[in-house]
Amino acid sequence: MEKLIGKYRPQTYLEVVGQDEAIRHLLPLVRRKEPHHFLFSGGSGTGKTSLALMTARAYRCEGDRGSPLPCLKCEACKTRGAWQGIEEYSASGLSMPELDEIIDQAPFGGWGEIKFIFIDEAHALREDKQDRLLTVLEKVGSCSFIFATDRPEKLAGRVLDRVKHIQLRPLDAETSVRHLRDVCAKEGLEYDDDALSLLADLSDGSARKHLQVLDQVAGVGERITTSLVRTTLNLDRLKVYVPVLESLLEGDLAGAVAELNGFQETAATQAESLRDLIIQIFENMELRLTRPKLGIVGLARATRASIADAIKMIAEKKGVEAAHVYHHLSSQLEAEGSAKITDSWLRSRLIGLKTFLHSSAPVQQSRPARSRLPGRALKQARGRGSADKKAYLPKSKIALILDAASFLAQTQGKLLNFRLVFLHGRLQLDQAQGSDLVAACLHELGMRIKHWTKGRDVLHYIYLHQVSGKLGFTTTVAGAIPDAFTREVGDWLDGFLRKFTDLSNVSHAVRLKFDRVTDSDARIRQHWRFLRNLSRNLDPDLKVDTHDGPKAIVDLLGIPKRQREPLGALAVSQPVRISTSLTSAMRTEILPPLSAFRDGAYNQMPSGWELLEYGDRRAVLKNFESRVRLKSEEFLNNPHLRDHELLLLKKELSSDPHLRERTWTTWRT
Structure with a gap:
């Protein structure tokens, strides 16, 4: 059975739902066949790609030349692709050499009057790539560029000045419901109005999404009802945990524990669900992100807003941004390494969270967080960071680092192949802001790698915060990424960082190193160089008995003396973080891994x-x-x-x- 999203994908402007203003702007241009460069912007599922390709077909249609509508019968309307003069690219995977080739070939190879080049996710274009495009955007003739993005503010003003900007709006609830009624009538589906209103609310103004959710519930029952929608889409999965979170935010620890006692799920499932609820409220209410399978869509918007407001009030009392509170809540519900989540572990974490939320002490810093610290405050922060010169990582933390890297190699055959160092002082960020930047960077990079590999691979990483006497607050990240995407990672990282800093050159503040060797022994040596760098803050006085007598673990691990140094005075709660792709797998792996470090086989470790x-x-x-x-x-x-x-x-x-x-x-x- 054909999916509704494909069956009702609009082919002409007359079939587009809820974008009347954009269509009115487009029709005169297409009717006169005036060549232009276009930018289509709007949220997910509002029709950017459909309208972009529809416009290209309308321009190239060989039917009625006086009509702004494609005839859908000629060859230009029936086909799409480079041979038919419509080339499609994604900016996120577009390297500079590839962009140069596209621009150089732009005047050639067109089939018909105008050649169209469609670039999706245009916000991912780095500043130098946008500058390179200016050479062709200055001219409009045999080639027209069409861009699509949900973040037009990321494009330079000089680019926006050279395109026709078509802004698409989210559908209002009335338009969504009307469209759903039309589709149900054509498909012969029976429904309750309340059920369609709920589907419209779930779609967040996206025509594509409301067809997707209708497709999921259609055919499950004889009639589409509110109950059927909630059951089929599992809307209440996280809703039941709202009273737990609300009780914590109100300071009612007994109420939160009582709510959890009524659940049948394991402590691990309860912790994961609470963490998901917190993260998804943050993404939905603070970052304004929406996802097709968002677990909180069953919550009333008023409930989401109430929780978000409570967290903002707590953040204001502590003098920090709301993101710090969300981060602390979610991180405390995640176990480290292979630690087992039990009922007592979860109750202990709830006690800690209640204390954190309702204590008068500020979060991770003694002054309100700001986007930039002035010079004097930055020096003071550096001074505080270097005060404690004898704080070292305990053996247990080093064991977590080494076991995670070993687990990655044992279970997936992968070695650490990149290192990323953030010098936060040079980015003018304090510890709280710097740790948030690292977390956001790795989260978005992980999502990007999933996109590039179509879900076949994920980002694995380990990172360490420290305060160096020479460099101030720094973060060292080591991880594994697919070898085929090292160039894309470099390009993406540069674009990501430019969103967070005004510095013209960020390379002196964020250093990226890839392992580009192919020899197996060389890759093992590089893997261990990265690991020793992460372990450099181990207490040098920690010793173990060997056949040759007591020896310092730093010597057995081969950590160079020039790298050894204390952690310094850290304000962040966790100096070491490991990606959930590793920690979750370590807890659930059916075959327990070996650990040369825990077995004391130090001479075998780098082999x-x-x-x-x-x-x-x-x-x-x-x-x-x-x-x-x-x-x-x-x-x-x-x-x-x-x-x-x-x-x-x-x-x-x-x-x-x-x-x-x-x-x-x-x-x-």
Whole structure:
């Protein structure tokens, strides 16, 4: 069955819903076939791409030349692509050499009167790329550029001055409901008006989204009702946790615990749901982001606004931005490393959160956060940061860092291949602002990598905050990204940072290094250089017994003496952070990993043994999956016996990683 979003995608201006003002602006231009460069801006699902391609077809239509509407019958209307004179690109994946080639070829290769080049996500174009485009935007003739973005403010004024800016508006509730009624009538769907109003509210003004949610509920029941919508879309998944959060914000710890006691979910699920609720309210109310499967869409907007207002009031009392409060709430509900989330762990965190929310002490800093610190305040912040010269990372934190990197190599065969260093003082950011910048950067980069790889890969990272006597507050990030996207990461990072600083050159404040070697031994050495850099704040007095007597762990890890230094006076709550892509997997991995560090096999650690272990783990898991498949087929009609057999199979996997057979010799063999 054809999906509604494809079936009702508009083909002509007459079919576009709720954009009458934009259409009125376009029709005279298309009717006269006046060549222009265009920019279509608006929120997700408002029709930017549809109108852009529709406009290109209308210009190139070979039908009635006096009509602004494409005939939909000629070859130019029926097809789309470079051969037909409409080229499509995404700015987020467009390198400078590729852009140069597009611009150089712009006057050539058109099929018909005008060649159109469509660039989506135009806000991702770096400033130098926008400057490069000015050379062709100055001229309008045989080639027309069409841009689409949901953030037109990111484009330079000199670019906006050279395009026809068509602004698309979110649909109001009445227009959305009217469109849904029309589609239901054509599809023969029965509905309640309240249900369609709820679907319209979920769409946040997006025509595409309200068709998507209608498609999800259509056919589930005989009639589309409010109850059916809420059940099918699982709108109440996070709603039940709202009383818990509200109780915490009101200072009612007993009420929050009582609410949790009524749930059947595990403590881990409760913590994850509370964290999701906090993050999604932040994204929805503070960042104004919307997502098709947003878990809080079942909440009334008044409820979301009430929670957001309560958090803002707490932030104002503490003299910080609301983002600091959201960040603290969410981070405290996430376990570190492979720590197990139990009922007592969660209750303990709730006690800490209640104290945090209703104490008079400021969050992470002694003065209100501002976008920029003046010179005197910046010097004072640096002075405070270097006061404590004997604060070191404990052994447990270094174990987390080393185990996370080892786990990545053992389970995915990946090594750390990039390092990113933020010198926050040079960006004129204090500790709270700098830590927020790092968190936002890595979050957005992770989303970008998922987009580039179509969900096949994610960003893995470990980072360390410290206050250096020479450099002030710094953050060192080491991680793994797909080798094919190193150029894109560099381009994206440059554009991201320019949104947060007025500095003309950010390279002296943020340093990026990629591991571009292909030799396996060289990659292992680079992996360990990054790890030693992250471990440089380990207490040098920590020693362990070896065959040659007590030795300092920093010496056994091979950390160069020039790199060793204390953490300094940190105001941030957690000096070490590890991506959830690693921490979550470490808690749920079916085959427990080895840890050379915890086993004291220090001489084995930099040998690259994890890559050998990766091959053996794949063989074990492949055999296990094959046996599971056979058992599932054998007991297909007896689910109880099947589950019993599968449980026995799982128990055969040893919980002690040292007991598994391997093709290589471990330190305990």
